[in-house]
Amino acid sequence: MINSASDNQSEEQWLRRGLRDLTAFTSLPLLCKDKSPREIANILASVLQSTLRSDFVFVRVTGPFPEKPIDVACAARRYAKVDARKISELVAPFLELESGALGVPNPVGPGELQITLSPLGFLNEYGVVVVGGSRANGFPTTTDRLLINVASNQVATVLETVALQISERELQAKAQSQQRLLETVLEQLPCGVIIANPPRGDILLKNAQATDVLDSSAGQPDRQTLLDLEVGFRAGGQPYEAKEWPLARTVFNGEVVKDEEFEYVRSDGERRYIVANSAPVRNDRGELIAGVVALQDITELRLTQQRLLLKSEDKYRDLIDLSPDAIFIVDSEGKYVSGNPAALELVKCTELELSGMPVINTYLPEERGSFQLQFEKLKTEAIIRFERTFLRTDGTTVPVEVSASQVRYGHFQTVVRNISDRKRSEAALEKAEEALRKAQADLAHVSRVTTMGELVASIAHEVNQPLGAIVTNGHACVRLLSREAPDLNKSLEVIERMISDGMRASEVIKRIRDLLHKAPPEKAPLNINETVQEVIALVSSDVLRSKIELGAELAADLPPVVGDRIQLQQVILNLILNARDAMSEVRTQPRELLITTLKNKSGDVVVAVRDSGKGLDAKDAERIFDPFFTTKSEGLGLGLSISRRIIEAHGGTLWAKPNEGKGATIQFILPPSSGSES
Numbered sequence: 001m002i003n004s005a006s007d008n009q010s011e012e013q014w015l016r017r018g019l020r021d022l023t024a025f026t027s028l029p030l031l032c033k034d035k036s037p038r039e040i041a042n043i044l045a046s047v048l049q050s051t052l053r054s055d056f057v058f059v060r061v062t063g064p065f066p067e068k069p070i071d072v073a074c075a076a077r078r079y080a081k082v083d084a085r086k087i088s089e090l091v092a093p094f095l096e097l098e099s100g101a102l103g104v105p106n107p108v109g110p111g112e113l114q115i116t117l118s119p120l121g122f123l124n125e126y127g128v129v130v131v132g133g134s135r136a137n138g139f140p141t142t143t144d145r146l147l148i149n150v151a152s153n154q155v156a157t158v159l160e161t162v163a164l165q166i167s168e169r170e171l172q173a174k175a176q177s178q179q180r181l182l183e184t185v186l187e188q189l190p191c192g193v194i195i196a197n198p199p200r201g202d203i204l205l206k207n208a209q210a211t212d213v214l215d216s217s218a219g220q221p222d223r224q225t226l227l228d229l230e231v232g233f234r235a236g237g238q239p240y241e242a243k244e245w246p247l248a249r250t251v252f253n254g255e256v257v258k259d260e261e262f263e264y265v266r267s268d269g270e271r272r273y274i275v276a277n278s279a280p281v282r283n284d285r286g287e288l289i290a291g292v293v294a295l296q297d298i299t300e301l302r303l304t305q306q307r308l309l310l311k312s313e314d315k316y317r318d319l320i321d322l323s324p325d326a327i328f329i330v331d332s333e334g335k336y337v338s339g340n341p342a343a344l345e346l347v348k349c350t351e352l353e354l355s356g357m358p359v360i361n362t363y364l365p366e367e368r369g370s371f372q373l374q375f376e377k378l379k380t381e382a383i384i385r386f387e388r389t390f391l392r393t394d395g396t397t398v399p400v401e402v403s404a405s406q407v408r409y410g411h412f413q414t415v416v417r418n419i420s421d422r423k424r425s426e427a428a429l430e431k432a433e434e435a436l437r438k439a440q441a442d443l444a445h446v447s448r449v450t451t452m453g454e455l456v457a458s459i460a461h462e463v464n465q466p467l468g469a470i471v472t473n474g475h476a477c478v479r480l481l482s483r484e485a486p487d488l489n490k491s492l493e494v495i496e497r498m499i500s501d502g503m504r505a506s507e508v509i510k511r512i513r514d515l516l517h518k519a520p521p522e523k524a525p526l527n528i529n530e531t532v533q534e535v536i537a538l539v540s541s542d543v544l545r546s547k548i549e550l551g552a553e554l555a556a557d558l559p560p561v562v563g564d565r566i567q568l569q570q571v572i573l574n575l576i577l578n579a580r581d582a583m584s585e586v587r588t589q590p591r592e593l594l595i596t597t598l599k600n601k602s603g604d605v606v607v608a609v610r611d612s613g614k615g616l617d618a619k620d621a622e623r624i625f626d627p628f629f630t631t632k633s634e635g636l637g638l639g640l641s642i643s644r645r646i647i648e649a650h651g652g653t654l655w656a657k658p659n660e661g662k663g664a665t666i667q668f669i670l671p672p673s674s675g676s677e678s
């Protein structure tokens with residue numbers, strides 16, 4: 001090696017050698033071209049060793065290479081055998097060194113050597129170079145170091161390129177295997193898949209099933225974009241717009257399409273049923289980068305369904321023919337298309353006559369207006385039901401119940417049931433009910449008359465009394481007027497008394513007549529207090545004779561109730577007379593009868609008749625309302641049962657309960673007339 005140039009010749013020699021070495025190193029990249037990392041390491045080691053005539057060169061290559069680390073070594077020829085592994089073991093402790101020289105035991109022979117290190121790559125990314133030489137030769141000189149650095153840098157650049165190529169190849173391989181994976185998955189799927197990307201809808205990927213679903217006709221050139229897709233025709237014969245396609249809507253508008261079914265006619269005229277699902281694919285920034293559509297051919301399924309339907313229609317044919325109900329098919333213009341045997345029987349015509357007959361012909365002229373209404377309603381509603389009169393071709397009529405619904409192709413089916421029997425029994429039932437109502441009314445009347453019979457004595461008394469007074473006053477009047485000087489003033493007074501007595505008597509008679517009068521019930525708003533008072537007037541003398549103390553506490557704020565005055569009077573009269581009877585046996589304590597009216601919390605009107613009579617057993621509280629239940633020798637046992645029916649017919653309830661002390665309270669509540677509800 002060169003120590004110092006003391007003379008011009010040696011300086012020139014040194015320069016020339018240095019330049020030659022540098023030039024040799026700049027050709028290193030060329031030497032290493034297309035070589036493997038190991039080959040590159042070997043080239044570097046041998047070039048460095050021979051150029052510098054060093055004892056040994058050790059190169060360790062690391063980095064993104066499949067084989068690593070790669071250790072190679074090269075030694076001066078005087079050393080017999082070079083083992084890169086042994087060298088690497090010996091220099092390993094010094095590999096972390098920054099730079100500079102270091103004395104170490106000679107790894108290839110006896111004695112000691114100076115070593116110097118140079119990184120491969122700026123941060124040792126590609127490894128390290130170790131050069132060993134003898135100190136005696138002045139190793140390493142500045143020039144040695146410079147040359148080692150230049151060579152390392154050159155090789156690092158080459159390694160960098162190789163590394164880049166490798167990672168690119170890896171990426172490519174990865175992408176390819178992913179693509180293969182995707183393709184395999186798509187081929188395995190039981191549906192057609194097309195992937196396209198915006199903005200033009202270029203088709204990125206399409207599996208064979210997709211081609212199959214859309215058009216199996218061979219030799220069709222592959223479509224480039226979505227809009228080039230030949231998308232077939234609708235069931236109606238209209239071509240589909242490419243833009244209407246689920247995938248197009250996804251790619252162009254980002255729409256998600258869920259289970260959309262459409263009919264699709266191929267170029268060869270074959271009809272397919274397809275279900276599409278499509279969804280957009282977005283990147284991290286939410287931008288639309290692709291759209292995926294899955295197409296499922298459900299033609300087989302649909303055809304099977306249709307076949308089953310036809311089969312079941314065949315099966316139902318018998319049922320329809322056997323049906324006792326008339327079943328018609330009606331077209332969109334309201335004309336009969338066909339009907340089952342029961343239908344022909346109903347209309348009284350042949351199948352031929354039925355076909356094309358307007359349904360409206362089977363309506364009574366006065367009911368034809370309703371036909372249009374029902375027909376319109378049928379177009380928007382799933383099913384409609386109504387009753388009407390069916391006019392047959394022979395002019396007779398039948399009451400029917402119709403159920404109609406839409407079927408396919410704008411046709412309707414109607415099931416028409418003859419309901420004459422039902423109508424007849426309804427009428428019979430109504431008649432029976434009417435008879436029952438009449439019987440009940442008669443019974444109520446009989447009971448009223450009977451009750452009045454009980455009052456005859458006291459009523460006679462009440463009428464007799466004013467009549468007697470009239471007679472007495474008449475005599476008095478005659479006397480007054482037959483005087484020589486008739487006392488006209490006094491006579492007038494007496495006559496006025498007679499008039500008022502006469503009115504009192506006729507008042508009593510009128511009340512009795514009212515009660516005995518047999519008139520159909522008539523409901524009107526009334527104040528229950530007035531009704532109570534009318535009854536009290538009627539019974540007061542009877543009650544007085546029975547030594548009963550009659551009290552009335554009538555609330556002033558009662559709302560009116562809607563009712564039949566006579567019927568309600570009958571109820572109250574019954575309750576009062578029952579109370580009187582219940583007290584007739586009581587001799588040891590006061591006979592007290594209290595009639596109360598009030599408005600309860602829910603706004604209903606309550607009427608209670610409370611007595612201090614013999615009272616009720618708990619078990620009798622309900623039984624006394626049974627018809628013919630009586631404990632009286634002369635009793636009919638109808639009063640309370642009729643009263644309860646009357647109150648219930650007024651929307652109220654009537655019940656009895658024993659008093660805490662003596663006697664019982666029978667009471668009823670009536671709802672207020674709706675006009676007065678608050």
Ligand SMILES: Nc1ncnc2c1ncn2[C@@H]1O[C@H](COP(=O)(O)OP(=O)(O)O)[C@@H](O)[C@H]1O
Pocket residue numbers: 574578579582611613614615616624625629630631632634635636637638639640641663664665666
């Ligand atoms: N206020 C009452 N206290 C005790 N028992 C009563 C009272 N009201 C009715 N009853 C009982 O209910 C029975 C049935 O009454 P009702 O139907 O009016 O028929 P009748 O008065 O003809 O017996 C009476 O016989 C009586 O035993």
Ligand SMILES: [Mg+2]
Pocket residue numbers: 574577578639640
């Ligand atoms: Mg009675």
